[in-house]
Amino acid sequence: xxxxxxxxxxxxxxxxxxxxxxxxxxxxFETESRPELxxxxxxxxxLGLQPRQVAIWFQNxxxxxxxxxxxxxxxxxKSNYDKLASQFEALRKENQNLLxxxxxxxxxxxxGDGEEHDNKNHITLSSSDPRLLLDINTQELCxxxxxxxxxxxxxxxxxxxxxxxxxxxxxxxxSPENGGSFESCTFLxxxxxxxxxxxx
DNA sequence: TTGTGTTTTATTGCCTCC
DNA sequence: GGAGGCAATAAAACACAA
Numbered sequence: 001x002x003x004x005x006x007x008x009x010x011x012x013x014x015x016x017x018x019x020x021x022x023x024x025x026x027x028x029f030e031t032e033s034r035p036e037l038x039x040x041x042x043x044x045x046x047l048g049l050q051p052r053q054v055a056i057w058f059q060n061x062x063x064x065x066x067x068x069x070x071x072x073x074x075x076x077x078k079s080n081y082d083k084l085a086s087q088f089e090a091l092r093k094e095n096q097n098l099l100x101x102x103x104x105x106x107x108x109x110x111x112g113d114g115e116e117h118d119n120k121n122h123i124t125l126s127s128s129d130p131r132l133l134l135d136i137n138t139q140e141l142c143x144x145x146x147x148x149x150x151x152x153x154x155x156x157x158x159x160x161x162x163x164x165x166x167x168x169x170x171x172x173x174x175s176p177e178n179g180g181s182f183e184s185c186t187f188l189x190x191x192x193x194x195x196x197x198x199x200x
Numbered sequence: 201t202t203g204t205g206t207t208t209t210a211t212t213g214c215c216t217c218c
Numbered sequence: 219g220g221a222g223g224c225a226a227t228a229a230a231a232c233a234c235a236a
Contacts, residue, residue: 014210015209016207017209055223056210057209062223062224066224
């Protein structure tokens with residue numbers, strides 16, 4: 001009871017600082033946020049305030065400044081987080097679409113429907129490109145093995161013979177360095193696991 | 201005018217440093 | 219142990235919509 005009255009009387013002569021006082025305090029705060037006692041006393045004399053009031057003003061100002069800084073850091077972190085979240089979402093959707101495609105291809109492979117089986121483990125993704133194989137078990141793209149390509153090469157050789165015959169008929173043979181040569185394929189550098197099918 | 205939310209000044213209690 | 223800083227809080231002053 002008496003406490004509140006006492007407190008009330010304590011604050012009875014409180015006044016807000018004038019604009020000039022605030023301006024001077026702000027200016028000083030910019031150069032020194034924790035001024036020494038002597039500087040605070042000098043500032044108090046200059047502004048007609050108690051040194052204690054100046055000390056408290058700097059204390060409160062530091063608190064305000066700190067919370068403002070925390071607010072700014074928070075909004076920056078939130079903005080970064082939002083960016084990452086949207087990137088993650090885009091990647092997630094892309095991954096989902098790819099999984100759907102893999103699933104579709106696997107079903108086609110299971111049905112033997114349109115896709116060509118090179119052996120029990122692989123299907124070709126493109127009838128025009130024998131290098132693209134999908135491993136049915138791991139769902140990963142992989143390099144063809146010897147057995148994968150044996151029949152494919154035979155098929156292409158037959159096709160090439162037919163073309164050559166046609167060109168001979170037209171009087172123009174294809175140059176040896178042109179077209180269809182497996183040796184020119186850059187992906188050979190990446191083959192591993194003993195798939196040295198290019199020795200054929 | 202008044203109720204309500206925000207800002208500013210001031211107090212209190214605790215902690216650290218010398 | 220005293221001085222000074224900080225966090226939490228009180229309360230006065232202020233802004234503003236209804």
